Amino acid sequence: MARSDDGQVVRLEDYRPTDFLIEHVEMRFELFEGEALVETVSTLRRREGTDPARPLVLDGDALDFVSATLDGREIEAGRLEASPDRLTIHLPEATPAQSVRLAVRTRLRPEENTQLMGLYRSNGVWCTQCEAEGFRRITYFLDRPDVLATYRVRVEADRRAAPILLSNGNPVEAGVTDNGRHFTVWDDPFPKPSYLFALVAGDLDHIEEPFRTQSGREVRLAIYTEKGLSDRAGYAMDALRRSMVWDERRFGREYDLDVFNIVAVGDFNMGAMENKGLNVFNHKYVLLDPDTATDADYQGVETVIAHEYFHNWTGNRITCRDWFQLCLKEGLTVFRDQEFTSDERSRPVKRIASVHTLKSHQFPEDQGPLQHPVRPTRYREINNFYTATVYEKGAELVRMIATILGETRFRAGMDLYFERHDGDAATIEDFVRCFEEAGETDLSQFSRWYAQAGTPTLEIRESFEDGRLTLDLAQTLVPGSAGTGTAPLVIPIRFGLVDGSGRDMQAVPEAGSADVEGDVILLTEARASVVFANLPERPLVSVLRGFSAPVTLSYPQAEADRLALARLDPDPFGRWRALTDLVGERLRDAAKAGGAAGATAVDPAIVETLVRSAEDERLEPALRAQMMQLPGEAEIARLIGRDVDPERVHAVREAVLREIARVGAERLARVEATLGGDAAFSPDAANAGRRALRNALLLPLSLADASPARAARRFTEADNMTDRLAALTILAHVFPESAEADAAVDGFFRRFEGDALVMDKWFLLLATVPRPETLERVEALARHPLFRLANPNRARALIGGFATGNQRAFNRADGAGYRWVAEQLRRLDPVNPQTAARLATAFRSWRAFEPTRQAHARAALEDLAGASGLSRDLADIVARSLN
Ligand code: TRP
Ligand code: ZN
Numbered sequence: 014m015a016r017s018d019d020g021q022v023v024r025l026e027d028y029r030p031t032d033f034l035i036e037h038v039e040m041r042f043e044l045f046e047g048e049a050l051v052e053t054v055s056t057l058r059r060r061e062g063t064d065p066a067r068p069l070v071l072d073g074d075a076l077d078f079v080s081a082t083l084d085g086r087e088i089e090a091g092r093l094e095a096s097p098d099r100l101t102i103h104l105p106e107a108t109p110a111q112s113v114r115l116a117v118r119t120r121l122r123p124e125e126n127t128q129l130m131g132l133y134r135s136n137g138v139w140c141t142q143c144e145a146e147g148f149r150r151i152t153y154f155l156d157r158p159d160v161l162a163t164y165r166v167r168v169e170a171d172r173r174a175a176p177i178l179l180s181n182g183n184p185v186e187a188g189v190t191d192n193g194r195h196f197t198v199w200d201d202p203f204p205k206p207s208y209l210f211a212l213v214a215g216d217l218d219h220i221e222e223p224f225r226t227q228s229g230r231e232v233r234l235a236i237y238t239e240k241g242l243s244d245r246a247g248y249a250m251d252a253l254r255r256s257m258v259w260d261e262r263r264f265g266r267e268y269d270l271d272v273f274n275i276v277a278v279g280d281f282n283m284g285a286m287e288n289k290g291l292n293v294f295n296h297k298y299v300l301l302d303p304d305t306a307t308d309a310d311y312q313g314v315e316t317v318i319a320h321e322y323f324h325n326w327t328g329n330r331i332t333c334r335d336w337f338q339l340c341l342k343e344g345l346t347v348f349r350d351q352e353f354t355s356d357e358r359s360r361p362v363k364r365i366a367s368v369h370t371l372k373s374h375q376f377p378e379d380q381g382p383l384q385h386p387v388r389p390t391r392y393r394e395i396n397n398f399y400t401a402t403v404y405e406k407g408a409e410l411v412r413m414i415a416t417i418l419g420e421t422r423f424r425a426g427m428d429l430y431f432e433r434h435d436g437d438a439a440t441i442e443d444f445v446r447c448f449e450e451a452g453e454t455d456l457s458q459f460s461r462w463y464a465q466a467g468t469p470t471l472e473i474r475e476s477f478e479d480g481r482l483t484l485d486l487a488q489t490l491v492p493g494s495a496g497t498g499t500a501p502l503v504i505p506i507r508f509g510l511v512d513g514s515g516r517d518m519q520a521v522p523e524a525g526s527a528d529v530e531g532d533v534i535l536l537t538e539a540r541a542s543v544v545f546a547n548l549p550e551r552p553l554v555s556v557l558r559g560f561s562a563p564v565t566l567s568y569p570q571a572e573a574d575r576l577a578l579a580r581l582d583p584d585p586f587g588r589w590r591a592l593t594d595l596v597g598e599r600l601r602d603a604a605k606a607g608g609a610a611g612a613t614a615v616d617p618a619i620v621e622t623l624v625r626s627a628e629d630e631r632l633e634p635a636l637r638a639q640m641m642q643l644p645g646e647a648e649i650a651r652l653i654g655r656d657v658d659p660e661r662v663h664a665v666r667e668a669v670l671r672e673i674a675r676v677g678a679e680r681l682a683r684v685e686a687t688l689g690g691d692a693a694f695s696p697d698a699a700n701a702g703r704r705a706l707r708n709a710l711l712l713p714l715s716l717a718d719a720s721p722a723r724a725a726r727r728f729t730e731a732d733n734m735t736d737r738l739a740a741l742t743i744l745a746h747v748f749p750e751s752a753e754a755d756a757a758v759d760g761f762f763r764r765f766e767g768d769a770l771v772m773d774k775w776f777l778l779l780a781t782v783p784r785p786e787t788l789e790r791v792e793a794l795a796r797h798p799l800f801r802l803a804n805p806n807r808a809r810a811l812i813g814g815f816a817t818g819n820q821r822a823f824n825r826a827d828g829a830g831y832r833w834v835a836e837q838l839r840r841l842d843p844v845n846p847q848t849a850a851r852l853a854t855a856f857r858s859w860r861a862f863e864p865t866r867q868a869h870a871r872a873a874l875e876d877l878a879g880a881s882g883l884s885r886d887l888a889d890i891v892a893r894s895l896n
Contacts, residue, residue, distance in 0.1 A: 018393075018888040025337040025390040031155050032063040033104075035162045036112065040152070044139055044170035044214055049121040049132060050079075053152040055162070058112040065108070069115075071100040071153035074131070074146065078153075079118035100153035117153050126150075127803050127844045135280035136239055138215030139175065140293055142286060145336055145395045148207035158333045159438040161204035168214055169196035175214035177237060181205070181289045183271045201289055203269065204436065206332050211288030213276045218243035222250055224268070227261045232268055236299060237276040245300040248311060248696065249275070249318050256319040259353050264427060266326045275299065275318075279769060282805055282847050283399065285317050287324030294321070297770055297806060303694040303733040305771050308701035310734075315357070320350040326431065334438040336395045340387045340463070341441055343399070344407020348415075351408060358698040361585040362635045368560045369639075371409065374401035375563070377651050379468045381857040382894050386496050388441055388463040393889040396847050402466075409563040410462050414445075416505045416533060416561055417459065418452040425451035458537060459503040467494025469502055471536070473568040477551045482510065484554070486527065487540040488564075504536040507561035510545065510552035515581030518552055520545045533561065553578050555587040566594065576622050579640075585632065589640055592622060596669075597644045601652040604665040614665045617676070624677035627684050627710065634688065635702030638709040643669060646783075646820040650861060657862045659824045663783060671716055678717035685710050694733045701735070708739035712747070721748035728757050737761070738774060746782055772799055773810040780814035787822040788830050791815050795837070802841055805848045812837045816855030823855070824862060828869025831856075835873040838887060839880055846884030853877075853890040871895070 037056040042049060059065065078095035081088050081102070094101040100117065107113045126133035131150025132141050141151065149156040166180040172195045178187075182201025189195045220243050221235040234253060236246040253275070260266040270290045277299035285294040298317040301310055327349060328342035355363045378384065378401050385398070387407045392398055415423040426448035434443055441463055449456050472487040488501055509532060510518045522529040527541035534543055545552075553574050557566055572595065579592035596619060603614035626632070626640035646666060650657045688707050694700075715723050721744050728740035741761055744754040758779070765771035776799075780791050794800060794811055801807050816823050816834045823830040834855065841849040859870035877883070878891045 018883055018885040020393070022391050022393055023336075023395075025335070025388075028335050028337075030060065031157070031160060032060055032067050033057050033069050033107065033155065034060055035155055035160050038162045038164045040164065040166045042166070042168045042212060042214075044123075044168070044175060046171075046174070047122065047124060049123055049139070051119045051121060051132075051152055052116060053119075053154070054114055054116045055154070056112050056114055057107060059104070059107045059109050061109045065105060068101050068103045069107070071102075071117075072146070072149040072156040073098045073100055073153045074149045076150070076153060077120040077122075079120050081118070082116045084114050085116075095153075098149075119152050121151065128847065129280055129282050129805070129845060130847065132212065133280070135278040137174075138213065138217065138239065138276075138278055139170070140213045140215075140276065140278050141211050141288075142282065142293065143210050143288070144208040144286060145399075146208075148210055151210075154207050156207050157335065158206040158208060159335060161206055161332070161436075161438060163204050164201045164210065165198065166201075166212065167196055167198045168212055169194055170214050173216070175216065177213070177215060177217045177219070179211075179213040179237070179274055179276065179291055181209070181211055181291050183290075201270075203289060203330070205289050205329060206438065209287070209289045209329055209332075211286070211291040211293055213237070213274075213291065213293065216240060217276070220246050220250060222254070224254060224257060224273075226257070226267045228267060230267070232270070233272045235272065235274050237274065238296070238300065239277070239279070242277070242296070242300055245302050245305075246277070248301045249299045249314050252315040252318040253322060255315075255357060256322040256353060259319075259356065260323060260326070260349075263352065263356070264326070264349070264424075264431075266431070268325065269330070273322075275321075279806070280804055282845070285321045287321045287328055289325070289329050292321045295806065297773070300770060301696075303696070305734055305765070305768055307735040307738055308696060308704055311696040311701070312354075312358075316350050316354060319353045320346055323349045323353070330436065331431070331434045332438050334440050336392070336398070337388055337390065338440050339395075339398060340403045340407035340410070341439060341444055343404045344387065344409075345411050345444075347404050347408035348411040351412075359633060359635060359702075361589075362633065362639065362698075362702070364559055364586050365589050365636070365639045367405075367408075371401070371405045371560075371563060372651075373645065373648055375405045376468055376565075377647070377858050378402055378854075379406070379466060380491070380651070380654075381860070382896050383854060383857045383890070384466045384495060386464050386466045390464075394850070394885045396886055397850055397889050406563055409560075413462070413503075413505055413562060414448050414456070414459070416507065416559075417456075417503070417535070418448060418454060422452035422454070423448070458501075461496075461500060461502055465490070465494065465496035465502065467491050467496065469504070469564045470567050471504060471506070471557075471562070471564040473554075473556060473566070473570075475554055475570070477548075480546060480548045481523075482545045482548055482552060482554070484534075484543045484545075485540070486534070486536050486542065488536060489539075501537060501539045504562045504564060506534040506536060506556055507532055507558040508534060509555040509558060509582070509584060509587065510548065511555050511578065511582055511587075512550060512552060513577075515583055517583055518548060521547070532558070553582070555582045555584060555591070557590060558584045558587045560586070560590070572616075572618070576618055579622050580625065580629075585636055588626075588632075589636070592626065592640060593642075593644065595619060596623070597648065597652055600644060600649050600662075600665055600669065604649055604658075604662045605653055605656075614669050615672070620669075620672055620676050623673055624680055627677075627681055627706070630687075633699075633702055634706035635698070638702070638705040641673075641709050647817070647858075650820065651858065653861070655861055656864075659820045659862070659866075660826075663821050670712065674713040674716035677713060681710050681713055685714070704733075704735050708736065711739060711743055715743055715747060721751045721753040724748070725753040725757065734771075734774075738778070742778060745778055749782055749784065766799065769804075769806070773806050776800070776807065776810040777814040777818070780811050781818040783819060783821050785822050785825050787815070787819055788825060788833060791822075792833060802837075803844050805845065808837075808841060808845075808848060809852065812841075813852050813855065816852065824866055826865060828866070828873065831859075831870045831873035835877050838877060842884050842887045843882070846886040849884070850886035850890045853887055853894070856894050859894070 039054040041052040092103040130147035168178040178197040180199035185200045186198035217237040219237040224232045277296035281295035327345045429451040430447040474485040510520045523544040526543040528535040575595045582588045599615040724740045724743040731737035
């Protein structure tokens with residue numbers, strides 16, 4: 014059963030080191046059908062200077078206590094108190110000079126663990142998930158990240174049920190015991206916090222490969238999967254090898270154990286987990302082949318493999334002092350995986366994709382009731398703080414430090430961080446100090462970004478006279494944003510002054526201007542001005558290149574200038590930004606209640622620029638596909654901000670899509686012809702980019718045909734999942750009433766019904782048909798024999814797909830969409846509270862809608878809030894959403 018809510022809040026200012034230190038842990042796991050027995054022997058000492066009268070208080074969560082001994086002797090009843098969530102022992106014999114060995118036994122029921130935290134079974138495979146507070150569901154422990162110990166773990170199980178027995182570190186011993194059982198002992202010499210503990214046991218297939226590090230150390234890399242699926246792990250292995258090479262070259266970081274193991278499991282609460290030497294993955298981020306996975310899936314696997322691998326240094330060798338410091342490892346590791354993809358693929362394409370993610374996930378979070386600073390100062394449930402703000406905005410803060418310091422000084426700061434804090438549980442202050450020292454820069458004002466929630470607005474006004482360009486800059490924060498108050502932030506603004514032929518002009522700031530260094534203006538005041546003199550012509554002002562700060566830009570630049578930048582800014586990101594902001598603003602204005610809707614939503618020059626972007630052969634195909642993409646309905650709603658009518662948003666966006674099709678069909682068909690068909694499928698960036706553009710063209714071309722025939726043909730002829738799913742989406746979403754759509758949806762199901770990952774795509778596709786009636790369809794799909802609420806991927810596909818990917822149906826005017834989702838959350842909460850809470854964040858923008866919808870959303874949330882026995886996870890999200 015899920016722990017229910019006690020309303021307790023954890024505060025950053027209450028941080029205090031533990032009274033006891035655990036230096037070494039020896040564990041024994043005996044795995045049986047139906048139960049697991051665990052013995053944990055901790056070597057512990059009292060910390061210098063603490064009160065010897067204070068007892069040892071170990072964390073537990075729903076534990077079944079069996080016994081405890083101290084240095085091999087029974088502990089008298091009066092000195093020990095055990096409950097499912099705590100073990101208290103009076104320990105006068107443990108002193109700073111004298112360590113003791115505490116042995117504790119617990120009994121677990123992994124088969125009944127549907128929360129997927131602690132030790133559980135997924136399709137028969139025993140596996141663990143300990144971050145953030147799952148270790149306490151395995152044994153009583155000081156389950157917090159600043160308690161670092163070495164571990165030696167013996168895993169024993171039946172040889173047939175679990176021929177493979179894995180844990181952290183290096184294997185040091187193996188053998189058989191009686192009754193067909195066997196064991197393996199693993200030793201991890203690197204002190205680690207308990208959240209990085211892992212164990213996996215089962216009948217698994219694997220692939221393996223040797224790797225030699227730059228200093229010549231030999232490492233065995235292996236990826237384990239369920240039986241029969243290891244032939245889909247090859248690309249993940251390739252991504253792992255490339256990640257290891259990249260981290261050596263780019264950051265000088267080498268791997269440190271003799272083995273690196275990855276295991277893919279089908280039931281997993283998130284993407285993956287960086288356990289030391291034994292990463293455990295949602296199989297979605299390991300298993301691929303062209304027939305079942307899209308280019309986006311390949312990209313996702315590459316990113317997540319790299320991310321978890323990079324944690325070995327940023328997270329594991331240097332970990333977090335407490336969970337408030339989560340961005341210390343997550344923001345930094347996201348920054349590192351973004352850089353990896355930029356170097357491996359295309360920097361502008363990756364940057365556009367990252368900014369898209371930031372705007373579609375982090376901005377709405379930062380602008381709604383779930384807003385919090387990158388480093389929060391309080392939480393009720395830490396699982397709810399693995400957010401876009403901590404991860405994505407956290408990465409943006411690291412990126413800004415890199416922008417402010419420049420490449421060389423940034424690298425020096427990273428080197429100092431690795432050198433100084435290796436083996437530590439560190440804080441954000443420790444991290445920032447390294448850049449201050451190595452970069453010889455005062456970052457105290459910059460540090461406010463970590464404490465200040467909300468998306469700042471950057472206002473820019475320009476004027477030009479006598480060869481002088483003046484940029485007036487101002488920054489503002491929405492009043493009431495949680496954080497430090499209204500003190501100004503440090504905003505780096507990367508810019509260029511572009512001449513009429515698309516070249517960057519010399520830009521020399523006049524004395525008295527705000528701080529300008531190279532191509533970066535550093536705004537540190539609430540307002541400031543920069544003047545550039547001696548310009549031979551009026552420049553096109555390209556700002557926020559590379560999205561150099563996570564801000565909302567308010568810059569009423571002339572439409573002609575913005576369109577000109579969209580066509581000829583020498584910085585490809587600048588082209589995209591100019592166009593996407595312009596299109597977003599026009600869609601926003603058209604969709605605002607009372608605005609002019611329909612085909613007049615955007616003027617012909619904008620449509621022309623969109624079509625021309627697709628034609629522009631100076632841009633790589635992937636970028637052309639990104640340029641053509643209109644902001645989604647949720648993004649348009651966010652830009653409107655209040656009183657949103659999602660039907661209007663949908664209608665306006667549709668009208669523009671149809672206008673692009675009407676105006677551009679012939680030209681877009683010619684673009685398609687230049688791309689040609691593909692040779693044999695290859696997942697590399699160039700081929701994926703061509704497929705992305707071809708598939709982006711399929712929508713306007715199908716709209717122009719007013720027929721599903723083109724998509725039906727693409728669907729039938731497709732020899733890979735990328736093309737097949739793109740075609741199927743158009744059939745099901747644009748021509749849902751056609752015989753072609755029915756045939757394709759059924760055919761797809763029959764062909765792939767045995768494949769869990771493809772069935773997730775099928776459920777998601779049907780949940781996102783942009784029509785109000787989709788609600789009735791998902792109600793039926795929740796009773797489909799292949800729907801399993803307890804499988805997070807499946808629940809996310811259907812419920813999450815509907816709630817976050819279907820603006821029209823979720824936000825139905827009659828409130829039925831909200832009620833259905835709330836009902837699913839109530840069903841899911843006792844099974845898997847972490848996943849229920851995550852899905853509940855779909856309500857985060859409810860106040861942006863018009864009053865009728867708002868009232869329905871509020872009622873659904875209040876209903877949930879009033880339900881009895883809600884988990885702490887879900888109760889926390891619901892309560893904050895209503896705040
Ligand atoms: N640390 C993991 C990552 O970023 C994510 C994570 C946190 C996680 N909590 C989890 C994964 C719970 C699975 C389950 O890579
Ligand atoms: Zn991470």
